[in-house]
Amino acid sequence: MxxxxxxxxxxxxxxxxxxxxxxxxxxxxxxxxxxxxxxxxxxxxxxxxxxxxxxxxxxxxxxxxxxxxxxEYQPIREIAEKIKLLLNRYFNQENELAKEIGQIGVTGRRMVNIFKEYYGITPKKYYNYLRIEEAKKQLINTNDKIIDIAYGVGFASLSAFYTIFKKNTNLSPAKYRKGNNHGIRSEN
Ligand SMILES: [Zn+2]
Structure with missing residues (x-):
């Protein structure tokens, strides 16, 4: 700051x-x-x-x-690290994530600010990144339907998944799969 x-x-x-x-x-x-x-x-x-x-x-x-x-009993770094740990673990389970973060004793904007101050990225950007990374893996390594992958990695809607996926990779999920998924028969 x-x-x-x-x-x-x-x-x-x-x-x-x-x-x-x-x-x-x-x-x-x-x-x-x-x-x-x-x-x-x-x-x-x-x-x-x-x-x-x-x-x-x-x-x-x-x-x-x-x-x-x-x-003093809750140093900022400890809080930030705890939040990150929870994001890593629950990035695809929104309810569980909210519950766990609530137990740290900081919620809402304050939680966002602590995380951002420490890691330079908002928690939302961070867990979206984790979700996309997981989706990329599944697109390449499975034949699961794109909609199932989208919900499975934690997105609440297919359109949100498409938007964020494209922002991160410059490709649609289907194109990404096609470009990387040589061994597995393609699916719509
Ligand atoms: Zn004072």
Whole structure:
């Protein structure tokens, strides 16, 4: 994140950035979560920290109001890695995936932001990538119908599958299969 993006998050009390970064106030030596409802400090008095450790090291104390220190038990990297693990495992089972991710304790936009911040890609893009990779394998190695493959790898509709497949490979699933699937008799 740039300093401008951080400033925007702080001035909007945007809680989806909580634990992605922290901000301290130079004059008071107190640090906060971006979502802290305390009075907005002057921009020039703000200093940003990536972690609680960093803030403490710089001599800042946690704010009594937003208690940024209470976020420490869930380091961002751990959350991001957990989400990735679940995406790898459940990319083709939407309900199961939602359930498992819910158990981490972060959902919705915040989950998306943590993942994106850490891996540079949204969870959706990532699991679509996994789905397409799996579909490619099945197109080449099986004679399964394309519609069955589409649902099997987790797409909710055939048209969504076609759109994303084409975006990733520049080919339709049928063309992709035809181009790679020499040994197996083709099917419509
Ligand atoms: Zn605070």
């Amino acid at each position: 740039t300093a401008d993006q951080k400033w925007k998050a702080v001035s909007e009390n945007d809680e989806q950035y909580d634990s992605i970064f922290f901000y301290g106030v130079k004059s008071t030596k107190i640090f906060c979560r971006p979502s802290c409802k305390s009075k907005l400090p002057l921009k020039r008095n703000i200093v940003y920290f990536d972690s609680i450790k960093q803030a403490v090291k710089a001599g800042h104390r946690p704010c009594k109001r937003c208690r940024p220190d209470l976020l």
